[in-house]
Structures are given as C-alpha cells and as structure tokens.
Amino acid sequence: MITGKNYIGNTLSNKGTVTYQTLNPKNNIVNEPIFYEATSEEIDQAVALASKAFHKFRDMPGSERAFFIATIADEIEALGDTLIHTYMSESGLPEGRAKGERGRTLGQLRMFANLIKTEHWRNPTISGDHKEIRQALIPLGPVVVFGASNFPLAYSTAGGDTASALAAGCPVIVKSHPMHAGTGELVASAIIKAAEKTGMPDGVFSNLNSSGIEVGVQLVKDPRVKAVGFTGSIRGGRALYDHAGQREEPIPVFAEMGSINPVIITQKALEIRGEEIAQTYADSITLGVGQFCTNPGLIIGIKSQELTSFVDDLGEKTATIDAYCMLHPSIHTAYERNGNEVINQKETTLVAEHTTTVATNYAQAKIVTVSGDAFLQNKTLHQEVFGPFSMVVQCEDQTQLLQIIDQLEGQLTGTILAEKEEYPHLASIVKSLQNRVGRIVFNGVPTGVAVVDAMTHGGPYPASTDSRFTAVGNQAIKRWVRPFSYQDFPEELLPEFLK
Numbered sequence: 134m135i136t137g138k139n140y141i142g143n144t145l146s147n148k149g150t151v152t153y154q155t156l157n158p159k160n161n162i163v164n165e166p167i168f169y170e171a172t173s174e175e176i177d178q179a180v181a182l183a184s185k186a187f188h189k190f191r192d193m194p195g196s197e198r199a200f201f202i203a204t205i206a207d208e209i210e211a212l213g214d215t216l217i218h219t220y221m222s223e224s225g226l227p228e229g230r231a232k233g234e235r236g237r238t239l240g241q242l243r244m245f246a247n248l249i250k251t252e253h254w255r256n257p258t259i260s261g262d263h264k265e266i267r268q269a270l271i272p273l274g275p276v277v278v279f280g281a282s283n284f285p286l287a288y289s290t291a292g293g294d295t296a297s298a299l300a301a302g303c304p305v306i307v308k309s310h311p312m313h314a315g316t317g318e319l320v321a322s323a324i325i326k327a328a329e330k331t332g333m334p335d336g337v338f339s340n341l342n343s344s345g346i347e348v349g350v351q352l353v354k355d356p357r358v359k360a361v362g363f364t365g366s367i368r369g370g371r372a373l374y375d376h377a378g379q380r381e382e383p384i385p386v387f388a389e390m391g392s393i394n395p396v397i398i399t400q401k402a403l404e405i406r407g408e409e410i411a412q413t414y415a416d417s418i419t420l421g422v423g424q425f426c427t428n429p430g431l432i433i434g435i436k437s438q439e440l441t442s443f444v445d446d447l448g449e450k451t452a453t454i455d456a457y458c459m460l461h462p463s464i465h466t467a468y469e470r471n472g473n474e475v476i477n478q479k480e481t482t483l484v485a486e487h488t489t490t491v492a493t494n495y496a497q498a499k500i501v502t503v504s505g506d507a508f509l510q511n512k513t514l515h516q517e518v519f520g521p522f523s524m525v526v527q528c529e530d531q532t533q534l535l536q537i538i539d540q541l542e543g544q545l546t547g548t549i550l551a552e553k554e555e556y557p558h559l560a561s562i563v564k565s566l567q568n569r570v571g572r573i574v575f576n577g578v579p580t581g582v583a584v585v586d587a588m589t590h591g592g593p594y595p596a597s598t599d600s601r602f603t604a605v606g607n608q609a610i611k612r613w614v615r616p617f618s619y620q621d622f623p624e625e626l627l628p629e630f631l632k
Contacts, residue, residue, distance in 0.1 A: 135219070135315045137168040141175055142182040142336040143325050148172045153344040155314055158465075158494045159225035159458045168314045171341040176351050182336025183275035183304040184357040189334045191272050191302040194629070195249035201331040202249075202299055205291060206242040208323035208330075209235070216319050220285050223313040225458040225494070230421070231286075238286040241293050241584055245300035248607050252630035255614075259631075265621055267631045270614040272302035273385075274359030277352045279373070280310035280317055281364035282460055283424045289313070290320040290340060293584075293609055294362030294387075301613040303360070304337045308352060311344040312461050318342075346372075353377050353386075360613055363388040364426070364604070367517075367595045374598050387612045388598045389591065391517045392545040393430035394579045395538065395570075397562055401552040403439035410550060411443055414523070415450035417578040419498050422457045423521035424464070427546050427579040430517060432525045433534055444525050448485030448500045451521075456491040456498070459520065465494045468520035472499055475514060475524070480507030484525070496520050505533045509540065531561075538565040543593025543600065546572045546579040571596060571603070 137152070138145040147169035155164045171179075190198070209216070220231040248254050255269040276298040280289035287293065295305045309317035321340035328337050341348055353361055353376045361377060363370050363386060370388030377386045398410065417429055432447075434440045459465040476483050476499065485500040498521035505528035508514050514524065528534040538547075547566035551559060566573055571592030582590050582605050590605035591597040597604070602612045624632055 135166045135318050137166050139171045139342050140321050140340040141179045146175055155223045157222045158461050161493045166315050168342045170343050171348050179306050179339035180355045180357050186304045186334035186336035187274050190337050195252055199246040199250045201333050202242050203246040204327035204331050205324050206239045208327045219315045223316055224285055224460055234286045242296045245296045249300045257631050266618050268618045269631055271617045273613055276303045276305050276360045277358050278307045279363040282312050285313040285316045288364045290317045297609040298613045301610050303613045306339045308349045309342050361386040367391040386598055389604050390595045392596045393517050394427055394546045395431045396429050396548040398434040399551040399555050401555050402550045403443050407443045411446040411450050417580045418523045419454045419521040420580050422459050422496050425580050430523050436527045444502050451498050451500050452485040456495040458494045459496050462494055471518045472522050505529055535565050541569050543596040544570045545592045545596045548574040548579050
C-alpha cells in the first residue's frame with residue numbers, strides 16, 4: 134500500500150504540507166497517490182537516526198548484513214505485481230522492462246550479500262618487517278543516495294548505490310526521485326520490513342520524498358552525512374558535488390552524469406557489414422527510447438562512399454522504428470529542445486526523423502550528420518541529447534578522427550567496430566579512447582551494462598566525478614570505504630576480520 138509518507142528510519146511520517154503527485158507519461162494523466170515532501174525536521178531526524186545506527190551497523194559481522202541485504206531482495210520480490218504495475222504507471226515503460234529491471238535489482242542485492250558473507254572484500258593486509266601493521270577497508274558513515282529518473286529500480290531506492298553502501302556497513306538515506314515516488318515507497322517498505330525481520334538498527338535506512346532540490350541540498354550539507362551517490366544530469370551532479378566540496382568537512386560525491394558514448398567505425402567494417410551495423414545501431418539508439426546513460430549518441434567514421442551509404446541506411450532503419458513514450462513530459466521537452474538546438478546548427482544535416490504524428494510525450498528518433506571540421510569547431514555539437522538521438526561525424530582522415538576523440542569530454546564508454554585485418558592499425562584509436570572513457574566495447578553496442586566484477590561503469594569527468602571507481606559490480610563497494618591501519622595492536626583489540 135502506498136501512503137505517500139516518508140520513512141524516517143522504521144517510522145512513517147508526514148509532518149509537512151507540501152505535496153505532489155506522479156504522472157503516467159503514457160496516458161499523460163496524474164496518478165492518484167499524494168506524496169508529502171520531507172520537512173527540515175524530518176530530514177534532521179533521518180540523519181540523526183542514520184548516524185546513531187552507523188555505530189552498531191558498521192561493527193556487525195558481514196554475515197548478518199548479508200542476511201539483511203538478501204532479505205531485502207526477498208521482500209521486494211514478494212511485492213509481486215503491485216510493484217510492477219506501479220512502476221509502469223509512473224514510468225510509461227512496458228511490463229517486460231519492469232520485470233527485467235526488477236530481476237537486475239534483485240540480482241545486485243544478492244550479489245552484494247554473497248560478497249560480504251566473508252570479510253575478504255575488505256582486503257585485509259599484514260606487514261611485519263619493522264612494526265606489525267594491519268590494514269583493512271572500513272565504512273565511511275551515513276550515505277545519501279539520489280534515485281535516478283531512468284531506472285526506477287536498478288539505480289534508485291534499492292539500486293546499486295544503496296546495495297553497495299549497505300554492504301559496506303553504511304546506513305543509507307534515499308532522496309526518492311519524484312517521477313516514481315510510489316515505486317520508491319514500495320521498495321522502501323520492503324527494505325524496512327527486511328531491516329525489522331533481521332534485527333537491524335532503526336535508521337539503517339530512510340526514504341525521503343521531494344519534488345524539488347531543497348531536501349537533497351540539506352542532506353548533502355549535513356555534517357553527519359559522509360558520502361553521496363547520484364545518477365542523473367551533469368547540472369544536478371555538479372551542483373551536489375559543489376555543495377559537498379564547500380562543506381567545512383568536504384565529502385566524496387560519486388556522481389554518474391552525462392555521456393554520448395562515441396562509436397568508431399572503420400572502413401573495412403563498413404564495407405563488409407555496413408547494413409548489419411546500421412540495423413544494430415538503429416535498434417540500440419532507440420532502445421528504451423534512448424533513455425540510457427550508455428546510449429550511442431556519437432558515431433565517428435572517415436569519409437567514403439560506404440560511410441555515406443551507412444548514414445542513409447541508418448537513417449532509413451531508424452525512421453521505421455515506432456516511437457514510444459519517454460519517462461516524463463519534462464524529459465520529452467528537454468529532448469526536443471536539445472535535439473532541435475543541434476539540428477538547427479547550420480553545419481548539421483538531418484538524416485532521419487519520424488514524420489508521422491505521435492502521441493503526447495512520445496519521442497521521434499533523430500539521426501543527424503556533420504563534418505569532422507564542423508564538429509571540432511562547434512562545441513554545441515558535443516552536448517548530450519538524452520533520448521533516441523545520434524550524430525554521425527564524417528572525418529577527413531584518421532588524424533582528424535583521433536583529434537576528435539582527444540577533444541571529447543569524459544565518457545562512460547567508447548566502442549570500436551573493426552575487422553580482424555585492421556587490428557594491427559587500431560592501437561592509436563584504443564589509446565586515445567582509453568584516455569576519454571571508462572570502458573571500451575569491441576564489435577558490439579554500449580547499451581547494456583553487465584553486473585560483473587570486471588565492469589567499469591564510470592569514466593573521466595563529466596561521465597563521473599571520480600574515474601577511479603565504478604557504480605556497477607562488486608567493485609562499487611569501494612566507493613563507501615576507506616583504508617585503515619592498526620599498528621602494533623594487541624590481538625584482543627583488533628576487529629575479528631584482522632585477527
């Protein structure tokens with residue numbers, strides 16, 4: 134049952150008078166539940182509880198926290214169709230996507246539960262050449278997590294940030310995303326139920342509603358908060374980063390932000406499988422209405438007849454794919470505004486666009502092309518257009534192609550499409566991409582992020598605020614910990630994982 138209230142630890146609360154509702158973007162109608170925005174007092178209470186809970190939660194054996202996190206997955210699964218239907222009504226996304234994302238969310242939670250059943254993840258280390266020094270990873274403290282608009286489950290209330298922070302021993306306060314507050318409350322109820330069942334301290338988790346920025350800003354500025362996780366826009370992530378840096382005690386903000394994910398296509402690949410690549414990328418560009426952080430928004434090749442044919446083919450194939458609704462009217466408005474800004478640059482040519490009338494909040498996919506010279510000279514062409522949009526840059530030669538890669542902002546991914554006989558000539562492209570991205574995909578598509586140990590989901594700024602860490606996979610736990618050393622400690626005073 135959705136109450137519209139905030140979870141201040143284990144207690145539901147609605148002390149404020151500011152309310153809001155979510156929207157069904159597919160039907161363009163307001164959903165019934167009314168949500169109460171958290172007050173300053175409620176925020177303070179949530180942080181106070183988290184700070185108190187940290188002292189007990191941090192010292193719990195990993196096996197106990199693992200049981201808690203695994204129970205969260207069980208309780209979310211037990212929500213059944215109620216969660217799926219709420220997800221669909223608040224996002225406009227289809228049932229298959231909702232169930233797939235739920236499966237990913239459950240998988241992430243269970244992955245972190247398995248990781249911390251033993252203390253090996255802490256990387257315990259002993260050095261005894263001169264003084265006996267023992268080192269291990271310890272949690273930072275209460276973490277604030279901001280729910281993402283484009284993944285109501287996997288990157289939100291019980292998503293990867295929350296799961297990894299809880300696994301590390303950090304209480305979590307979620308600033309629920311206003312576009313899917315009902316989905317967030319249902320998931321929050323499952324977390325609270327799991328906390329109560331497994332004997333976790335009150336305050337190990339809180340869920341706060343907010344339709345604006347005030348709640349988030351107060352949370353980040355609170356001196357008891359020790360780290361922040363964020364997935365969203367460059368503007369939002371940078372604002373939080375600046376607030377955190379201006380505190381008397383600055384704290385880390387792990388923000389995943391903008392990315393246009395460059396794709397490099399070689400001449401030989403176009404000659405051999407240009408039509409196949411065009412279909413693959415038409416599907417990738419429009420997948421999920423382009424609302425993925427890894428959407429291929431930039432395709433780069435060297436001028437040739439094959440590239441011209443590819444551009445035309447990509448445009449034709451993209452135009453045949455049905456439009457679908459975006460997550461929210463505001464996201465659709467931003468897509469149209471940002472896309473039109475790029476299209477209206479005199480250097481660009483619109484290759485493909487749906488010409489049929491579509492329903493409200495439905496996005497028409499667009500493909501544009503531009504010369505390498507124009508791309509280098511016009512920074513407007515470098516901006517992310519969040520949605521089913523991609524630009525093909527036609528370079529004069531490989532020197533210009535490398536120049537373009539070198540001038541890109543930091544990205545989550547880069548992709549190379551090439552044939553085997555070209556492998557000996559790809560080293561310069563690989564090295565240039567390596568300086569600009571967190572992950573290189575070879576002969577594939579960047580959409581889709583596997584939740585595995587070796588995954589890097591991050592990259593140089595502004596793809597993320599700290600390229601040394603990943604937001605996906607077991608390694609994501611390292612964002613919420615710091616190394617700590619004990620020198621010449623008696624055995625009796627050492628934590629169990631260092632004895």
